[in-house]
Amino acid sequence: MKQNKYDELGFFKKYSEMPRSIGGLNAAGEWPVLRAMLPALRDKRVLDLGCGYGWHCQYAREQQAQSVVGVDLSEKMLAYAKENNNDPMIEYRRLAIEDIQFEAGEFDVVISSLALHYVEHFEDVCRKVHHCLVSGGTFILSVEHPIFTAVAAQDWYYGAEGERLHWPVDDYQKEGLRQARFLDNDVVKYHRTIATYVNALIDSGFRITKLAEPQPTQETLDKYPEMIDETRRPIFLLISAVKN
Template sequence: MKQNKYDEQGFFEKYSQMPRSTGGLKEAGEWPALRVMLPDLQDKRVLDLGCGFGWHCRYAREQGARSVVGVDLSENMLERARELSEDSAIEYRRIAMEDIDFAEGEFEVVISSLALHYIEDLEDVCRKIHHCLVPGGTFILSFEHPIFTARAAQDWYVGSEGERLHWPVDDYQSEGPRYANFLETEVVKYHRTVATHLNSLIRAGFMITELCEPQPAVELLDKYEGMRDELRRPMFLIISAVKR
């Protein structure tokens, strides 16, 4: 299923008001960890899958990338990305991630940030990414942690006074769709175990080089209410892999 909630105007307006939408990468709690996992981008051809507002596309160019292609299904997202970009070396294309069909060896680096948990067939997308990378090329992907996606509720268990007691984990081994509430809208996410994520990459021909379960950036811990609770369980998983 190819979801395009971001072209629903009400949903897009709410998303546009989120801190990571207005403040960019510095407001994304996982960004410091993801940044250090990126390879040298100097003179690289980069693909960003699920590029959204194009924050990673512009960062890649700031780091010297030769060219960047940003792919997203939402025209609202791409329109905003184009408004924020004045760089002829960045090209934005409206394509579903499931439908990418790039030439063999077209890129040296592929990035996908917090997008692949919306994809039903992860292994197929991994094979397509493997195909469009040069040998030795790098794939950096982040997604919501399986501990976070296991239950559709995606919320804390609270006490009688509303205090956050613990983060419940249930149905972890039951993979498949989760109908979650995000910005007061039902969205479909696909829960997979950590092992399934890793094995999907391995079967597609990748070698895993690093895993990270990032904590929130220190400077954000006291900036937003409840951010310190993000130290109590992982919300994201980041993987670095190379094409064998």
Template sequence: MRQNKYDDPGFYENYSRMPRSAGGLEAAGEWPVFRDMLPDLNGKKVLDIGCGYGWHCRYARERRARAVVGIDLSEKMLERARESTDDPAIEYRRMAIEDLDFPEGEFDAVISSLALHYVESFEDVCRKVHRILAPGGSFVLSVEHPVFTALAAQDWHYGPNGERLHWPVDHYFDEGSRRARFLGHDVVKYHRTVASHLNALIEAGFAIRKVAEPGPAPELLAKYPEMRDEARRPIFLLIAADKM
């Protein structure tokens, strides 16, 4: 199932108002940890899967990557990425993640930020990424945390006065699609356990280098007080893996 909610005008408008959309990487709570999990990009060819506005593509070039390719299914996202990029070493292509197709060993690093929980077969993506990575290449990804995706509601349990009491987790081992409400629209996300993420990478031939479940950076909590509850449960799962 290839989803393209970001070309829906209403969804895109709501997305564009999110702090991470307006403020870029520095407004993304997980960015400091994700950044530190990236390999040395100097002289490397990099692929960004689900590149969105192209923030990570431009960052890779700031870190002296030789060339960067960003793929996304949304034409609206790619249009914004191209408008924000003045660099011939960055190429944006319209491509569904499920259709990922590049020559074997084409890239030295592949990154993906908060896109792969929209893909039904994470195992298939891992196999494809492994094939297009050069030996010793790295795959660094972030997804919504399984604690966050287990229930389709993706919401707190509230007290009688509307206070957030706790984050409910149920049906954790029931992997598969979830019809969630995101930015005022119904979207399909795919829930899989932490173990399933790690084992898919291992079975594709990767060695896990690091796993992280970051909360918001302290400076973001100071700037965006509404993020304070994000430190009460994990919302992101970050994984760095290397092709052996």
């Protein structure tokens, strides 16, 4: 299933009001860890899968990447990227992640930030990324953490006074579609275990170099104190892998 919720006017408006939409990478709680996992981008050919607003594309160019291709299915996302994060060496393409067909060895680095939990067949994407990377090329991805995606409701368990008691985890081993609520909309996501993410990469010919389950930095918490509960359970899973 190829979703395009971001071209729905109401959904896009709500998304555009999120802190990370307004503040860019510096407002993304996982960004300091993801940035540290990136290889040196100078003179590299970079592909961003699910590029959204183009924040990572622009960052790659700021790090003197040779060229960047940003792929996204949303016209509204790409329109924003072209207006606000444009550069002569960034090419934005309207395309579903599942439909990418690049040449062998076309890129040195592939990035995907918080997009692949919307893709049904993760293993197919891994094989396509492996194909389009040079030998020794790097694939860095972030997804919603399986502890976060296991229960479709994606919400806390509350006490009698409305206090957040704990984060429920159930049906963890039951992989597949979850009809989640995000920004007051029904959104289809796909739950996978950590083992499935890791093994899909290994089976596609990658070597895992780092895993991370970041929490907000103190600087982020000082700026966005409402994020304090994000320290109680992981919300993101970050993986860095290298093509063997």
